[in-house]
Amino acid sequence: MRSLERQVYLTLSDVIDDIPAKHLSVAVSMGADSLALFYIVYNLSKEYKFQLSAIHLNHGLRKESNIEQRAFIKLMDELSVNYYTDNLSVPDELTLDKGKSFELWARNERFKFYQNAKNKLMFDFLLTAHHKDDNVETFFLNLFRGTGLKGLAGIMAKRGFIISPLLNVEKIELYEYLKEINVQFFEDYTNKDNKARRNYIRNVILPDIEKKFSNYKNSIVSCMEEVSFAIDFINSFIPFWYKEEEWDLHLFENLSPYLQRYIMYRKINDLLDFELENINPKRQPSVSKKIVNYALLKIKTLKNGEILQFRNIKIYKSYNRIYFVTSSVKDSSVQGSFSLDKSEFENKKSLVLSFNQYFINIKIKRKIDNIDLNKNFIFEKDKIVDRLIFSKWEKGDFIYLKYGKKKLQDLFVDWKIPRHLKDKILVLKDCKNIIGIFIPFKFANRQNYILSNQYFIDFQSNYEYIIVSVNEKG
The missing domain is CATH 3.30.465 (Uridine Diphospho-n-acetylenolpyruvylglucosamine Reductase; domain 3)
Incomplete structure (x- = not known):
């Protein structure tokens, strides 16, 4: 086993338990970095008997893209390695809807591809070929952007199912490895375009730094480690x-x-x-x-x-x-009203209604056993004149509490319920009288079910009772 292969295996062992039992996949662009990583992991798979696959995304940005994709497929077939590849459909404009830049769009599409590949191949971890030089470039790129501490910590070795095992390996070592095993790779000529900020840092700034500070890469990596320790300290x-x-x-x-x-x-x-x-x-x-x-x-x-x-x-x-x-949370404001005639539940033991974002369960019982008053409205059926109404609250609404009549608007102010939460409150009425209010969120230790004092019941009485419970859909 070559020393670089041993180094990568030790790195993987730090973040993956029981490697022989895992399925590892490698993201391969057919450039030097990813090809070197692929062959390293390919040789390790022969040694340690873990399952290996590879993935390739054709970005379609260069005329060589299709050639590289065909070369990838040919290589995987020759080595009998399972693979997944796809093509990126690039939009005509650099800026898409919602103000997302092309760079962000392409990045998100790439990670969608990673997820699709994981679903197709069922691998446990995806390995990417980010190396020490990439990490140093990222440090300077984020520094010039004015990033916070997180950006100065560099590339994470493990991000979910994605692992970068080459962060302690310099690019020159990968070239030497490919030369040693006699493997050719594709050159991406766009890496020489210094209009791109990362390329400018790589091709212009860092060579000048290296002339004065030959050990700058190790110094920057050490600095990033200290930043990571500082972040952990702050997080505590x-x-x-x-x-x-x-x-x-x-x-x-x-x-x-x-x-x-x-x-x-x-x-x-x-x-x-x-x-x-x-x-x-x-x-x-x-x-x-x-x-x-x-x-x-x-x-x-x-x-x-x-x-x-x-x-x-x-x-x-x-x-x-x-x-x-x-806004990703579904709007749960109560809209409109729903009316249920007494005749519709007069002779039924139970009924389930759908209203807005709620399922409303109505039960008729003569005997009350183990009913939680904090999780239900309970009141006598005979007190209902002709219908039950479920609706949003209105400014003129009031409820009778132990200390007397109170407008809901004033009650919510007293309870300090924020304006954006008030519209989520559900009101249960009998014609014009409010039976109770349902508060669908935890707030200042208040109960979810607030029953009007007019509808309090005597559990010793031999009456039929209506039990109403409200549950959010989904």
Whole structure:
């Protein structure tokens, strides 16, 4: 076994348990880096008997793309390696709908291809040929962009099912390996186009740096490791409520200014609605520092209301709390009303209705056993005059509580329910009287079912009771 093959196997062993029992696939472009990785892993598969496959995406950006794809297929057939390949349909314009750049679009298409390949070949991990030189270039590219700490930590060795086992290997070592095993590869002439920022860093800036600092690659890698340690240290201070949909403003304000900005940055990025988030969240476009600083300023200066609307995210401040709402969550505001005549449930023991985003279960019982009053409306059937009505609340609505009559509008203010949540509340009526209100979210330890005092029941009475429970669909 060659030393480079042994080094890669040890790297893989650090992130994969029981390699012989796994199915590994290699992303092969037919360039030097990916071909070197493929042959390394191919030889390891012979030694350690794990299943191997390969994938190739034809981007269609160069006239050589089809030639490279055919060469890939021929190579896999010759080596009897299972493979999956596909073609990328490139749009005519560089900018697509929703403001996404061509670069972002192509990147997302590539990761869709990775997921499709995983579904087709059923591999456990996909190996990519990012090496030490790529990592150093990424460091400088992110540095010049003004990235945060995460960008300065470099390429992650493992991102979901994607692994980069060559991050400690220099590109020159891969060339030497291919020369040793006598394998030819394709050159991508676009890598010489210095109009591309990464190419400019690779071909112009880094050669000048190397003239003065011959060991700069190892120094940068060491720096990236220190940044990763710093990120882990900062993450240890992130509060447990960070992932909640609402934050206590006082708890947030008690954090240091840096930690406030850090967790707001992370929170917004976590909520950004991208299709490939679960595949590779690190590569998704992130919110700018300008947006985060604007949100922090609004939190300090705005009494109540909308703090920020960014892409699919809305952030609200209300009653000393911060709320995060995403458009990817189905709108659950109550729309319209639904009326059920008493005759429709008079002689039925149970009934299930569909209204807006809810399933409403209605049962008629004479005996009440083990019924949780916090999870149902329970009231006497004879108190219903002619119908049950399910609807959204209106400004003139009121309910009778233990301490008297109260307008719902005033009640929600007293309970400090934010404006964007009020429209989600469902009202149960009998003609014009409100029987109860259903609050479909957890809020300040309030019960979900609030029954009007007019409809409280005596469980000792020998009456028929209506039991109503509400469940969200899905």
